[in-house]
Amino acid sequence: MTAPASTDTLTPPPVRQQQAPALHPRRTRPRNGGVLARRTAKWTVLGAGAVVMLVPLYVLIVNAFKNQQDILASPFGIPWNRLTFSYLGAAFDNPNFSLVRAYGITVLFIVLVNILSLLITAPVSYVIGRGRTRKHTALLFLFVAGTFVPNQVLLIPVVYVLKTVGLMGSIPGFVLFETCLTIPFSVFLYSAYIRTIPSDLDEAAAIDGAGPIRTFWQVVFPLMKPVVATAVILHSLSIWNDFVDPQIILGPGSGMYTVTTGVYAAIGQYSTNYTVVFPNLLLAIAPALAFFIVMQRYIVSGLTNGATKG
Numbered sequence: 001m002t003a004p005a006s007t008d009t010l011t012p013p014p015v016r017q018q019q020a021p022a023l024h025p026r027r028t029r030p031r032n033g034g035v036l037a038r039r040t041a042k043w044t045v046l047g048a049g050a051v052v053m054l055v056p057l058y059v060l061i062v063n064a065f066k067n068q069q070d071i072l073a074s075p076f077g078i079p080w081n082r083l084t085f086s087y088l089g090a091a092f093d094n095p096n097f098s099l100v101r102a103y104g105i106t107v108l109f110i111v112l113v114n115i116l117s118l119l120i121t122a123p124v125s126y127v128i129g130r131g132r133t134r135k136h137t138a139l140l141f142l143f144v145a146g147t148f149v150p151n152q153v154l155l156i157p158v159v160y161v162l163k164t165v166g167l168m169g170s171i172p173g174f175v176l177f178e179t180c181l182t183i184p185f186s187v188f189l190y191s192a193y194i195r196t197i198p199s200d201l202d203e204a205a206a207i208d209g210a211g212p213i214r215t216f217w218q219v220v221f222p223l224m225k226p227v228v229a230t231a232v233i234l235h236s237l238s239i240w241n242d243f244v245d246p247q248i249i250l251g252p253g254s255g256m257y258t259v260t261t262g263v264y265a266a267i268g269q270y271s272t273n274y275t276v277v278f279p280n281l282l283l284a285i286a287p288a289l290a291f292f293i294v295m296q297r298y299i300v301s302g303l304t305n306g307a308t309k310g
Helices: 034-063 068-073 086-092 099-130 134-148 151-165 171-194 200-207 212-241 244-249 259-267 274-308
Strands: none
Touching: 034 274, 068 274, 086 099, 086 274, 099 134, 099 171, 099 212, 099 259, 099 274, 134 171, 151 171, 151 244, 171 212, 171 244, 200 212, 212 259, 212 274, 244 259, 259 274
């Protein structure tokens, strides 16, 4: 009697699959000090620039609360037990000019110039931005060329023009001049942004029966809020910090002082009383500095949106 055949089958050994070699083997970049050196150099330059900008601001802020003796003895020191707000309070009661009135006049100029500039440059920029002919390009270059002309070069001709039309030493004359200074940059900024807005919106508005003026103010202009905010912030800071233009056009005889010309009138040309100099300077730059810190993100967003949109 024969034994039954075994039903167990032998399992073949697993076949080891060979991994195909990578077509593009990863190359290991040797580590060196080049990247570290570049980073160190970058942060060194940035740190040096920050120190150059912040040290004068530190001296201004610290010395605005110190007396004359402490300022002369140690301009960088902080005598904590002798710091006082009395000198800042005295700056508001200066007999030479009213700081609060100077704030109001400067803010009035800022509002008038920005409104007038927007009403003039926004429609012009719309025409240039939507145009594709050579005359539109030439018109844009004409406005851009105005950004290369220094303001001081225009002062003497402007003074003669304002005297001729009877606007010298007046608020309308100064507002018109400051508005003219904002036109080249505003047209350049707005027209570049408008070109990133799809023209299909204009066509859809035209189908609905809207004319060019209505299309711009109701369809295109609301989309320009980031770049308008950027232009308004930059123009406002420029007007706030301007000294030469209001000093010459308005003049001391007009009795209208902006913040910068008012500080000049309060300090005097050859003043060495630092308890008057530093508090007035601090009160002059504090609103502009706070405004810039709060609004700087709108400046960056308006410029970047215009560059990357579309």
